Amino acid sequence: MLDIKFIRENPDVVKENTANKNASADIDKIISLDQRRREILSLVEQQKFERNVNSKQIGDIKKAGGDASQIMNDMKVISESIKSMDTELREVEQKRDEELLKIPNMSDEVVPVGKNETDNKEIKSWGLVRDSSHGLDHIAIAKKLGLFDFERGAKVTGAGFSFMTGKGARLERALINYFLDSHSENGYSETIPPFVVNEDSMRSTGQLPKMAEDMYHAQIDNLYLIPTAEVPLTNLHRDEILQDSDLSIKLCGYSPCFRREAGSHGKDVRGFLRVHQFNKVELVKFTRPQDSAKELQSMLSDVEKLIQGLGLSYRILLLCSGDTSFASSVTYDFEVWAESEKSWLEVSSCSNFKDFQSRRANIRYRPKGKVSEGKKISPEFVHTLNGSALATPRILVALIEQYFDGTSLWIPEVLRKYTGFDRID
RNA sequence: GGAAGAUUCGCAUAAUUGGUAUUGCAGCAGUCUUGAAAACUGCCGGGCGCAAGCCUAUGGGGGUUCGAGUCCCUCAUCUUCCGCCA
Helix, strand or coil: CCCCHHHHCCCCHHHHHHHCCCCCCCCCHHHHHHHHHHHHHHHHHHHHHHHHHHHHHHHHHCCCCCCCHHHHHHHHHHHHHHHHHHHHHHHHHHHHHHHCCCCCCCCCCCCCCCCHHHHHHHEECCCCCCCEEEEECHHHHHHHCCCCHHHHHHCCCCCCCCCCCCCHHHHHHHHHHHHHHHHHHHCEEEECCEEECCCHHHHHHHCCCCCHHCEEECCCCCEEEEEHHHHHHHHHHCCCCEEEHHHHEEEEEEEEECCCCCCCCCCCCCCCCCEEEEEEEEEEEEEEHHHHHHHHHHHHHHHHHHHHHCCCCCEEEEEECCCCCCCCCEEEEEEEECCCCCEEEEEEEEEEEEEEHHHHEEECCCCCCCCCCCCCCCEEEEEEEEEEEEEHHHHHHHHHHEECCCCCCEHHHHHHHHCCCCCCC
């Protein structure tokens, strides 16, 4: 959510940014609703002041044993008026916020303006982009080696769910351990969040109302299965005021992720390219505003080290305005090269949301600073960042295709202490 | 699932028959000091305002009332007990 004050003062900038992000929102409507809101607010506050003064007077009169019925009658009228104005105020606020939630975050100045993924800017690539020597894709290899069982996954649950079996399951667990251990070394605090969350949490990170169709929903308890650990991790500090000394907070968390992928049937559905349940380790940071740019860079290098450790070829993209998500100000994607698929697969997305999520989730901190002449320091919104580090399915696809030599799947060195074996055959 | 009790600032606490949220600790800024501690001064729930000041706030939502921490309804969470299940 953007600051209403900022919108009021820079309507044209907001309009242009909204268009560049392929979104639409009625900025003028918001401004006029906000103006109306402030008019009502000042009127109703005057009346409340009057009510408070008179109520106090009534108390004093009664305490002195006098008759206050005249004032009390007058007050009834004012109270009614306050009640109806409060109702109107709430209606106007609701309409304003409804529209306000449609405005995307302001793009960072480094973000190139563009329509879609073809306008993204490659800022780095590493490793060889080559074709596979064996010609088998990850599905064929996995079948041959018995790593996964897609058919029985479909029987037990449905399409898009699979069993990981034997050494395949072990490999999956090794990846997760490798990710988590690396993050702990880099100063992230390990967290295992709840895998289901309530409606408020989904709302504050922005999954609701827009993405309702894409989530699994347990109706009896009105709880949602998380599509990413970003949701519980960011909500961890919802409605809190943090201390300056607490920041930056760096969290890493493992969770399974559940996505209905409504409307995406027929697109990348083969094997592990697009599934309804997968494992991911997520990074989340809460920072002071002045630190967030630097923290995004360090997050990128934390993710990069993981991929390099696995020996996969990758590239880093700076997303253009049209491809950057609604809530993000600036996003970098990591893509790894899959030899048999002959394509780049997105394995991580690191974003700086600045104060967009924190305003919505009401996460603030108390800045350290000079207190001059008894003026208190107002809390400010923190900046939030998150990044996948990493999601396992597409890492597995690239890894299986690259490390298979025709008979054996060789395990990257960094994983061997977790798997306990050096190859699968 | 049922019963009883509880929820007030980061922590701890006070608030007559309903009369407008107290105090302590911690914290922050400053004075003093070579530096620190102590002591002292100011701030210390949130919002608006250049300011004076105003509004708001006692777990969430609603109600009664001129006025609600206090009375009523409802939901959430915690504690204890009972029941059920593993």
